[in-house]
Amino acid sequence: MATATVDLLPETYVELSAPELAERIAGAKAQLGSRLVILGHHYQRDEVVKFADYRGDSLRLSQLAASRQEAEYIVFCGVHFMAESADILSGEQQIVILPDLHAGCSMADMANLEQVEVCWETLQAVNSGKIVPVTYINSTAAIKAFVGRNGGAVCTSSNARKIMQWALARGEKALFLPDEHLGRNTGYRLGIPLAKMAVWNPQEENGGLTDDAIRDARVYLWKGHCSVHQRFRPEHVERVRKACPGIRVIAHPECSWEVCELADEVGSTEYILKRIVEAPPASAWAVGTEIHMIRRLAKEHPDRLVVSLDDCVCMCSTMYRISPQHLCWTLESLLSGQVVNRVSVDPETKRWALDALNRMLEIK
Ligand code: 13P
Numbered sequence: 001m002a003t004a005t006v007d008l009l010p011e012t013y014v015e016l017s018a019p020e021l022a023e024r025i026a027g028a029k030a031q032l033g034s035r036l037v038i039l040g041h042h043y044q045r046d047e048v049v050k051f052a053d054y055r056g057d058s059l060r061l062s063q064l065a066a067s068r069q070e071a072e073y074i075v076f077c078g079v080h081f082m083a084e085s086a087d088i089l090s091g092e093q094q095i096v097i098l099p100d101l102h103a104g105c106s107m108a109d110m111a112n113l114e115q116v117e118v119c120w121e122t123l124q125a126v127n128s129g130k131i132v133p134v135t136y137i138n139s140t141a142a143i144k145a146f147v148g149r150n151g152g153a154v155c156t157s158s159n160a161r162k163i164m165q166w167a168l169a170r171g172e173k174a175l176f177l178p179d180e181h182l183g184r185n186t187g188y189r190l191g192i193p194l195a196k197m198a199v200w201n202p203q204e205e206n207g208g209l210t211d212d213a214i215r216d217a218r219v220y221l222w223k224g225h226c227s228v229h230q231r232f233r234p235e236h237v238e239r240v241r242k243a244c245p246g247i248r249v250i251a252h253p254e255c256s257w258e259v260c261e262l263a264d265e266v267g268s269t270e271y272i273l274k275r276i277v278e279a280p281p282a283s284a285w286a287v288g289t290e291i292h293m294i295r296r297l298a299k300e301h302p303d304r305l306v307v308s309l310d311d312c313v314c315m316c317s318t319m320y321r322i323s324p325q326h327l328c329w330t331l332e333s334l335l336s337g338q339v340v341n342r343v344s345v346d347p348e349t350k351r352w353a354l355d356a357l358n359r360m361l362e363i364k
């Protein structure tokens, strides 16, 4: 588990104006120089992500955390599971900081270790063949460690296909945690029929499945989801196509299977970014992902139409918790010799979670 001493933002930072904050963040960053690396996820707001040394999706940011061993401090502008992964993958001497420890991920919280152990024991008792666990990186370090201990691997939305293929080549069946939608979208595109993917509901006895249903399934999908991406509905795809004929719909694989089936393209945040950056001028895109990323893409590419798949603002409120105030305070604290909001995974959890993360990074 990660240590959870939450340091709260001092009042003095609350009143600072946007220009003051920008100036102070830039000043502190310059003074910290090569001792510091700032990683920023695509969903971060502009006022924060503009200070990131590197931006990326979960895969790119975890690779960066593993390779930037020279920096003393890694300040992660993202959510808790990302900072935990950075702590697991970074060097012993490095310190990982999440500017606001309340920046969690509701999906990651949908699978806890006790529930997963009950599921695992039941699946093992009913099945005779080997099951390989796979966890989406959007999970706690404890779940990653469980997967590592049981011979499985982590995946991200960029490499889920490759990792699920690997798991199904190593065992007869796979258990996919904790995102039902990413698991189903990936399995389906690998040719596994929907009927062969059973949803394990941790709130129900026996996961809500009969023993026959457990025996019959090839992939078990944990009943978890992203509340941001789950808001995109098939009718949004139909509506945007009617309103703007010829528009290309691109969805993140955390969206439901129905939405992904209707979309023209499905991919991670890095994939979405690349497609729009490389798109011809005057092309039109309806994007099913978090609103800050969509708005930034629209602003940076005014010659293309980039809109949200849905008009209601699909915002990740926990990503939004990383404010310029928190970033400024974090950096200025480091300058004064104080580390605030460190994320540190205990050695036993780290050891097994590292196995699962390294397997992901090694699978070609
Ligand atoms: P990406 O790896 O595609 O950036 O996804 C992370 C995430 O949390 C999406 O909700």
Ligand code: SF4
Pocket (backbone or CB within 6 Å): 079, 104, 105, 106, 107, 108, 138, 226, 227, 228, 229, 254, 290, 316, 317, 318, 319
């Ligand atoms: Fe978690 Fe969804 Fe936010 Fe991604 S968008 S960090 S999955 S709550």
